[in-house]
Amino acid sequence: MRPGRLVRCGLVTGRNGIARALSSAQLGALDWVSLGVFAVGLLAVATGLLPVADASHTLRRILPLVGFLAAVIVLAELTAEAQLFGIIATRLAIIGRGSFAAMFVLCVLFAATATATLNLDTTAVLLTPVMLAVARPADIPPVPLAMTTVWLANTASLLLPVSNLTNLLAMNRLGLSAPGFAGRMYLPEVASVAATVACLWIMYWRRGLRSADRYRVPEPYEPRDPVLTGLAAAACALFVLLVLLSVPLAGAALGAVCIVIAGFVARSRRSLRAGLIPWQLLTFVIGLFLVIQVIDQHGLGRILSSAVGSDAGALGVWRAAGLGAGLSNAVNNLPAYVAGEAAVGGSNHDQLFGLLIGTNVGPLVAPWASLATMLWYARCRAQGLEISWRRFAGTGAITAIVSLAAATGALLLTS
Numbered sequence: 001m002r003p004g005r006l007v008r009c010g011l012v013t014g015r016n017g018i019a020r021a022l023s024s025a026q027l028g029a030l031d032w033v034s035l036g037v038f039a040v041g042l043l044a045v046a047t048g049l050l051p052v053a054d055a056s057h058t059l060r061r062i063l064p065l066v067g068f069l070a071a072v073i074v075l076a077e078l079t080a081e082a083q084l085f086g087i088i089a090t091r092l093a094i095i096g097r098g099s100f101a102a103m104f105v106l107c108v109l110f111a112a113t114a115t116a117t118l119n120l121d122t123t124a125v126l127l128t129p130v131m132l133a134v135a136r137p138a139d140i141p142p143v144p145l146a147m148t149t150v151w152l153a154n155t156a157s158l159l160l161p162v163s164n165l166t167n168l169l170a171m172n173r174l175g176l177s178a179p180g181f182a183g184r185m186y187l188p189e190v191a192s193v194a195a196t197v198a199c200l201w202i203m204y205w206r207r208g209l210r211s212a213d214r215y216r217v218p219e220p221y222e223p224r225d226p227v228l229t230g231l232a233a234a235a236c237a238l239f240v241l242l243v244l245l246s247v248p249l250a251g252a253a254l255g256a257v258c259i260v261i262a263g264f265v266a267r268s269r270r271s272l273r274a275g276l277i278p279w280q281l282l283t284f285v286i287g288l289f290l291v292i293q294v295i296d297q298h299g300l301g302r303i304l305s306s307a308v309g310s311d312a313g314a315l316g317v318w319r320a321a322g323l324g325a326g327l328s329n330a331v332n333n334l335p336a337y338v339a340g341e342a343a344v345g346g347s348n349h350d351q352l353f354g355l356l357i358g359t360n361v362g363p364l365v366a367p368w369a370s371l372a373t374m375l376w377y378a379r380c381r382a383q384g385l386e387i388s389w390r391r392f393a394g395t396g397a398i399t400a401i402v403s404l405a406a407a408t409g410a411l412l413l414t415s
Contacts, residue, residue, distance in 0.1 A: 033374075034284035041290030050294045062289050064250050065168050066282050069119075071253035072162065073278045075235065076122040078260045080130070081271050082232035083223040089130045090218055093138050098214035103140065104205050107131065107148050112156040112193050116163050117240045121281070123153040124376035132383045138215045142385050144204040150376040151396075155196040155361045155403045159189040162243055162253075165285070166337040170356045173341060174349055177246045184353065184414060191410035192361050192403045199399040231263040284371065285334065292335035296342055304343035308351065314412050317354035320344060321408045324358020325400060329366040333359040350415050357407045364396035364403075 044050040079085065092110055096103035115123040131145040157164040161171045161178050171181050207213070223229040235256040242252035264271050304327075308320050320340065327336035337359040344351050363369030367377060367389060380387055 031280055034280040034287070036287075037291060038283040038287030041287035041294075044290060044294045050290060050297070054293060054297070055290060058289050058293055059286070061172075062286065065165055066285055068162075068168070068250040068253050069121075069165065069285065070278060070282060071250065071257045072119050072239075073121065073281065074276050075239065075253060075257040075260060076118060076126050077276050078257070078264060078271070079232040079236060080126045081264075081268075082225070082228040082260075084229050084232045084236075085126055085130045086133070087221075087223060087229065089127070089134045090220060093134050093140075093215075093218050094220060096215075096217075098217050100140075100205065100207075100210065100213075100215060103215065104144075104148075104201065107145060108152065108193075108197055108200070111149050111152040115153050115156040116159040116189070117243075118236070119162060120153040120157040120164050120370070120372045121375055123156075124150055124372035125379055128376055128379040129383055132380075132385060134218060137218045139212065140215045141210055142383075143387075144200070144209075146376075146380055146385060146387070147204050147392075147395075148200055150373055151196050151200060151364060151399060152193065153372045153376065154363055154370055155192045155399075155407075156189065157360050158185045158192055158357065158407065160243060162249055164360055165334060166356055166359050168249065169337060169341065170352060173352065178243050178249075179246060182244075185411075187410040187414050188353075188357055188407040192357075192407040195403040195406040196399060199395070199402055203395045203398070225267055228263050228267055232260055235259040281371065288332065288335050289338060292338050295335075296339050304339055308340065308343045308355075316348065316351045317412060317415075318408060320351045320354035321358040321362075321404055324355040325362025325404055326358075328359050328363040329369045329400075332368055333363045333370045350411070353411055354408055357411060358404060361403045361407050362400050364400040365393050367392070 041050075045052060045055045088110065092106040093103060096106055111123055111127060114127055128146060128149050131149055132142050134140070135142045135145050157167070159182055161167045161181050167181065171178070174181075176184070203209075238259070239252055239256035242255065243249065261272065304323065308316070308323055324333075324336055324340050327340065330336075337355065340355045340359070341352065344355055363373065367373055377387060
């Protein structure tokens with residue numbers, strides 16, 4: 001079979017992303033986790049363990065974020081359906097001309113840009129099958145591509161509010177616009193990505209870890225519907241532009257996804273299905289916020305306040321960053337940020353940014369440390385790639401420490 005044909009087959013298998021990896025017809029482990037967390041949150045409200053008034057306040061805060069998440073995931077799903085991601089990934093392999101070093105640089109740029117401008121879950125879920133599909137016909141080892149995707153999905157998520165749900169929460173807490181947020185976080189973003197790139201090359205990409213000097217260049221292919229592909233590209237570009245112009249995030253995502261949906265209604269209506277709605281993500285996020293609020297009200301808040309301390313200087317920032325990273329790997333970065341935010345003083349913006357760096361950059365050790373990592377693993381298994389968790393945790397711990405130190409140091413330079 002020709003290489004181009006193999007790429008097409010791989011992309012057809014992976015293009016549905018979340019909808020197939022987390023199909024509601026056959027519930028997987030992540031589905032049950034999502035439903036379980038959601039049920040525990042509802043049970044806490046029903047039994048009075050979490051007062052209805054407190055639960056309502058939490059829901060009012062997170063529902064706009066949940067709406068944004070749903071819109072941006074559907075946008076990403078339809079963009080993958082339009083084959084835009086697949087075309088870009090194959091084009092990168094062609095541009096690299098068989099050089100592993102060039103392919104590495106191009107993959108880093110692709111993953112980091114997708115994470116910063118769309119969402120870390122989009123990178124983890126939709127870019128993973130695309131990159132693995134390109135690896136097969138080109139004889140590129142799949143593990144380095146997979147690790148590039150998952151690490152940058154986390155460590156490149158500092159730049160824009162849309163990059164991570166924790167960023168949205170921090171932006172609202174700090175009262176910043178999207179450009180204001182980016183202005184504060186661009187240097188930590190650059191430092192974090194640079195540190196991650198160095199670790200990726202040393203631990204996964206360097207010459208001594210692979211058997212060949214060059215890879216086979218895959219053949220290009222034409223999209224099934226160039227009009228839909230172009231429309232998806234325009235919608236994604238519009239979404240990024242609206243975010244940079246400080247348009248409300250939910251409105252920007254909704255506007256962009258409506259454009260793509262209209263195109264599919266006109267040209268490929270069968271692609272529009274209920275499975276596009278990421279119910280697993282939505283139930284998980286809502287349940288997680290309710291559960292962490294219960295825990296916070298029953299003693300966790302006092303412990304975290306003591307751990308963070310009241311130092312508004314560099315030491316306080318380092319403590320917040322370390323706490324965010326450690327707590328993220330113990331539970332998950334979303335509840336870690338919410339709990340840590342409550343422990344940080346309202347006027348201590350530097351410390352809150354440190355916490356944000358810890359919860360974004362630090363979740364590289366435990367497989368449950370971020371939702372993006374959990375979704376990434378589901379896609380790897382769906383593509384037949386088994387991950388060594390011992391190596392994942394070991395290399396992830398080193399990268400987390402190096403990237404956290406680089407990003408936090410860069411943050412202090414901008415204070």
